[in-house]
Amino acid sequence: MKVKRYKHCRKVLTFYQKNFGFNVPYKVLIDGTFCKAALNFKVNISEQLPKYFKSEVQLCTTECATAECEALGTLLYGPLKVLQQFEILRCGHRPPTTAAKCMLSRIKKNNVHKFMLATQDEELTTAVKKHPGVPLLYIAYNTITLEAPTDFSKQSANEQLNSKMAPSEYEIIGKLKKEMFGEEEITKKKKKKRKGVNPLSCKKKKTRPGLDNAVKNKKKCRKRKRLKATGPITEQLLQSLRKSV
Numbered sequence: 743m744k745v746k747r748y749k750h751c752r753k754v755l756t757f758y759q760k761n762f763g764f765n766v767p768y769k770v771l772i773d774g775t776f777c778k779a780a781l782n783f784k785v786n787i788s789e790q791l792p793k794y795f796k797s798e799v800q801l802c803t804t805e806c807a808t809a810e811c812e813a814l815g816t817l818l819y820g821p822l823k824v825l826q827q828f829e830i831l832r833c834g835h836r837p838p839t840t841a842a843k844c845m846l847s848r849i850k851k852n853n854v855h856k857f858m859l860a861t862q863d864e865e866l867t868t869a870v871k872k873h874p875g876v877p878l879l880y881i882a883y884n885t886i887t888l889e890a891p892t893d894f895s896k897q898s899a900n901e902q903l904n905s906k907m908a909p910s911e912y913e914i915i916g917k918l919k920k921e922m923f924g925e926e927e928i929t930k931k932k933k934k935k936r937k938g939v940n941p942l943s944c945k946k947k948k949t950r951p952g953l954d955n956a957v958k959n960k961k962k963c964r965k966r967k968r969l970k971a972t973g974p975i976t977e978q979l980l981q982s983l984r985k986s987v
């Protein structure tokens with residue numbers, strides 16, 4: 743019986759770890775009704791819960807839960823003393839509201855702080871089950887029991903898993919492209935090495951008829967000028983020299 747009980751606990755904890763991000767140390771939010779049942783069945787919460795989970799736990803309650811016990815006086819004096827052993831979370835409810843409303847406000851908005859709820863309050867239990875991802879603890883047959891996840895929690899976990907598995911828009915577009923245009927060729931074309939002389943080096947110079955003729959004429963002119971300037975002058979000089987001699 744004990745082995746079955748621990749196996750069940752491990753299975754449920756694994757579910758919440760995988761699907762809703764719960765982790766050690768588990769934070770357990772406890773109200774006065776749970777403490778009252780623990781006293782009646784002589785269950786020591788601080789001792790039993792870590793043994794049941796086989797891991798560290800963080801036990802806490804709220805200001806409103808302790809205020810509710812205080813308001814009921816001697817009727818809930820015992821549970822109040824038990825609650826005061828745990829960490830009392832500030833809630834800001836002024837004046838204090840009922841423990842049930844206070845605890846519900848903690849687990850709303852997707853139970854961001856990953857609280858487990860330990861209560862014997864049936865109304866609170868029913869209200870909590872409308873929110874996915876909130877593990878419930880109760881006392882029955884002198885033992886603490888972790889309730890199996892609700893269908894709502896299971897459905898929510900499946901939806902989250904499906905959304906993670908669903909292909910992204912880019913993947914869908916990529917797939918459609920492949921279907922329409924086929925697989926892209928990834929082969930790289932090798933560059934062919936050119937052999938022999940670089941054809942660019944053999945390229946004829948561009949002829950610019952007008953400009954080229956002008957350059958040629960200029961050269962001719964220079965040559966002629968030189969001949970004219972040097973030839974006859976030297977001959978004349980030679981002749982005059984001969985005459986003078």
Ligand SMILES: [Zn+2]
Binds near residue numbers: 807838
């Ligand atoms: Zn409160």
